[in-house]
Amino acid sequence: MPLLQALWLFVYLFSLVAADAVGDLQTKANTAWTTQLAKSTNCTKAKLVIRKEWGDVSADDRRAYIKAVKCLIAAPSKLPKGKFPGAVTRYEDFVVTHMQQTPNIHGTGNFLSWHRYFTWSYEQVLRTECGYNGTQPYWDWGRWASNPETSPIFDGSDTSMSGNGQKISHQATAVGPAQNGGGCVLTGPFANMTVRLGPVSPQADPAPPRNPQSDGYGLNTRCLRRDLGPYLTTRYTTTSIIASLITASKDIGTLQNNMQSGTGVHGSAHFTIGSDPGGDFYTSPNDPAFYLLHGQIDRVWAIWQGQDLNNRQQVMAGGTQIFGGGTNQKLTDVVNIGNVMAQTYPLSALMSTVDGPFCYMYQ
Template sequence: MALDVRKNAATMPAGEFESFLKACVLLKSQLVPGQTFSLYDQWVAVHGCIMGVKSPGSPSFMNMGHQNIGFLPWHREYVRRFELALQSVVPGVTIPYWPWPMTPEPSVLFSSDRIHPIFFSSMTLQDVGGLFASAGPEVPPAWWPAGFQWRIRPELQVGGAPILRRGSSVDTWPPTPAAITSVENLNSPLPGVNTYWAFWNRLEAGVRTHNAGHNIVGGYMANPVLSPNDPLFWLHHSFIDRVWSRWQANRLAGQPGSKLTSHYPPPTEVSPFNGQLPPVGHRRDDLLWPWVGTTPGYSVNAPDKVQVMLPNFSTVPGRRIRDVLDIANLGAGLGGYRYT
């Protein structure tokens, strides 16, 4: 099967970018049968719940998607499954990536026609317009669901905010092209320490990378739990996944004969940052919640009203970190993709 292609959100044809937005709007407007929440909202709930998951036999809830090495594989699986959900309403659509190293304003990507402006160094939150305007778009495209307006479900709101807003006083953006290239080539071998540790840490929490990108957008994007309420989330994480896939390719080329599994720490390797094993959910052979098949004994530390929004994944095979290392071949019906 041909690979799906994820493209640069600022330079891809306008019509293809619109297809992505259309798929988001259709998922957001389509209610889960018998429920008041949408197919899109279910994916926000998954992200809301990953912050606190107890694995079988574990004494405490852990963040299984962030703040440790499983951050990249968990989001790869999550974003890919969301992409397949988009394809169920708009066949062939893929998630564009936000090319971080560009001057954000003015740019095509942050125009009202694409993902709408982000407001640099804006002290106050401003409403997101365009297709996401609270009253709906001024001139709806032909495919627009009649009367639809983008709203945040009460269960998924932060501070009772029902509409998308952006704005932040943070101004540590963008990274330079050279900075991203250096992340993609990061190689700091220390005896007994897999280079992935330093790479992951730099990409999730380093200067002008994942965390900073969330924070400079502000609004829902700056909320660690419910950031997928803003569709810009998917573009942000598409780029993060691209950086990881390029780093993986560079590591393979730098160590001829090595495998992708060589470039993720073995399950027994302790963190060079704290001397401890990563929590369950972050080790190479661990299941990726909520794709745990029928394995019993998981529980979630989130409000019941959010937990009831979770999609039912009990019929899909369990997925492990080692299963998601190759974007060209994810297996289990997830196909593969590549980046331009």
Template sequence: MLPTLSLRFLVVAAFVTQLLARPTRLHPAWRDSNCTDPTVRVNWLTLTDDEKTAYFDAELCLLSLPSQSSIPGVVTRYDDLAGAHSMQADTGAGTDLWHKTGQFLAAHRYYMHTHEILLREECGYTGALPYWYELEDAGAFNESVTLTEFGGEGLEENDYVIVDGPFANLTRNLGPGATNTPHLLTRQMSLWNTTLANQTYFDKVNAQTTFALFQSTLNPTIHTAGHRGVGGDMENILTSPNDPVFFLHHTYLDWVWWKWQGDNETRIFDIEGAGYETQSEPATGWVETSAETNIWVYDIIPNITVRSLTCYPEAV
């Protein structure tokens, strides 16, 4: 049995007070250029209750720490992370740098790493970064054990607000969309969209022979399943990280990419033909995403190039 939210919150609050009294180190602990030092990622369901509690406590810690950025609307350190995403997503002005671009998967791989660094360096987390094995729950996210432990689905009678679990009645400061209006975390599930995570689509994605085809096939299927299937905050392209489930979803997508890379060594550095660095053509002309494309997370941790991000084996 996992501890109750009220008890865990008191423990986390005391831990946060201790953390604020000491400096933190934010740096990308990247592995060597030969891809021989893997970063561990694990299925959420393989964690023990104590390990799950440690993860929840670290996430609640980020939700309690004050912001360290100047991103509009942010209040907490977790908001800094969500804001780094919203500032580089599609506002409708054609300025998306992370989604409708060639570096979609690479940018989110580094974003998962940024989340991991904050959990470890600022909130003392020592466990592996978990993912939600959505293939197993395809077509029935409402019955998912993983999602249930994160509070389950929102119900119409509660305006789809999450009222159970560690993130019950959680106020979100960013969004909806380009606005910043404090609201409670919501999930409005679409079971049809959850079918996009099933074996047929999983196999279709992994059958692609080039990275360009892999990324373009994954985006409207497995990627869409997690966002539109869960719905609510998760469905908003700008502020979907408002929902802590976002990080389990994208760590899963990263695992799928790792699996595709690992099936063929020549794929580790394959990013050819993925697309352009920007959503809209700049005055200086289109620039294709390349190994030298820079990924920025609003200085939460240092920038990195796509070259470093293709070399990111994950042990599972």
């Protein structure tokens, strides 16, 4: 067998083993969550919904999800008139919420639980305000690591989350080299999508125009841009890396720190989308792919929890401010995202996917 052919065979077989490793971890986790479901005070088998990877969602169901997201993009904002001039749509109410709380939900003890509630709230608003009957899909970074542009998530088809940005000449940023786009997204359902909020902390070249307000809430109309490519996914978000993240993290602090390190899966996935607003720490939810990305973050956490659910559910580590600042985060601390979801919860109520407000599992 020629050397090159043998090498490709090895890579292929290794990818199958890695995929099986994550699959086995999820199977074990789902067994634990099913046992937990039987004890739930809120969730039942009849109510339980299953979240799927975008590639496993049928074309019709993808179109239904896209239609609901576009409904939010077309609906008017419910925020106080004039307070956030850049928030014109209901979709942008979620962006404002993330911008307001960014320093207190990243590198913090509530990073995972806050984003679990935020992503679920987005799913619920799609259902209650836009007639969506499905669940929040996720983006399995490892599955498409070799070439995210050709994945069904980003291939630019009518059942994708739109494609890459137009390929333009641009430079590297602090988080990686210039990739395969950089310009406006011109293909797929979100082609020519308008962005209005931010930037606040941009990592993009060319740099987005400055917001007329220093806090980023002013009206700053421009196009959605992406700079997709495999540089980060092939190095930091492969299936084998995801499996190792789950198995090597023996406590919640280690899991969170490994996820959010400079080359962790969280930042690497965000900067794989990159550009504007995807490369902005504050305004990244203004790219509709954000919610698939955070569906996967939540899935990885749920799989990790399920390896030892009795000891990994009501656990917390970290501070209340970014980079470990503030006081120690407590399970009694309250999550309030009143711009988009009125009900508040203590963090302790957001630790199970089959209790508290939640009733879902991952496939």
